Amino acid sequence: MDAWQPLLDWWFGAEAPAAEVAAARHGLWFGKRDEQDREAEQRFGVQVRQALSGGLQDWKQSPQGWLALLILLDQLPRMIFRNTPQAFAGDPLALALLEDGLAKQWDRRLPPIRRVFAYLILEHAEDPLLQDRAVACFRVLLNEATEEERGLFANFLEFAERHQQVIRLFGRFPHRNAILGRHSSPKEVAFLGEPGSRF
Numbered sequence: 001m002d003a004w005q006p007l008l009d010w011w012f013g014a015e016a017p018a019a020e021v022a023a024a025r026h027g028l029w030f031g032k033r034d035e036q037d038r039e040a041e042q043r044f045g046v047q048v049r050q051a052l053s054g055g056l057q058d059w060k061q062s063p064q065g066w067l068a069l070l071i072l073l074d075q076l077p078r079m080i081f082r083n084t085p086q087a088f089a090g091d092p093l094a095l096a097l098l099e100d101g102l103a104k105q106w107d108r109r110l111p112p113i114r115r116v117f118a119y120l121i122l123e124h125a126e127d128p129l130l131q132d133r134a135v136a137c138f139r140v141l142l143n144e145a146t147e148e149e150r151g152l153f154a155n156f157l158e159f160a161e162r163h164q165q166v167i168r169l170f171g172r173f174p175h176r177n178a179i180l181g182r183h184s185s186p187k188e189v190a191f192l193g194e195p196g197s198r199f
Helices: 005-012 018-030 034-052 057-061 063-080 091-103 112-123 128-144 147-170 174-180 186-192
Strands: none
Touching (some): 005 018, 005 034, 057 063, 128 147
């Protein structure tokens, strides 16, 4: 078994239609539960720290390993180091790795539901041009979706557009300000008081 396979199995579960995978894994992907964060630490904390230190570079030699390394750098730090600056420490490394894989079109060799977790790296970026690219990528997924999958991928596109709008307004995600020790402007404070302002 490849070294990255246990992570992909945990993150995506068994091979199944996209809607089934998303229904089964939505709580893991987007829920904020202490027990899930602890499980991520227990199972993959060592690999996350290796990836953040520049290790596991051999993983990026295949599309599947590339995706797993992206998840180690982007998704799992947000769980393991939740509400600390280290939650975002892997973002620059993930972005560089993403660009490398996109240049090789490795995203196109992955099932659409797995491509989501490559494109989320663009969605997480505090950069308007990268946000535009994220929206474009999610629009491609929606355009390619089957009739049964359209609702799922429309939802992913909607969230990408919401992230894009926040970056257009503020140039950054205000909900990160307190964690990163950044001062919030009055407009950001008002925005953070609105429902759905925190991703």
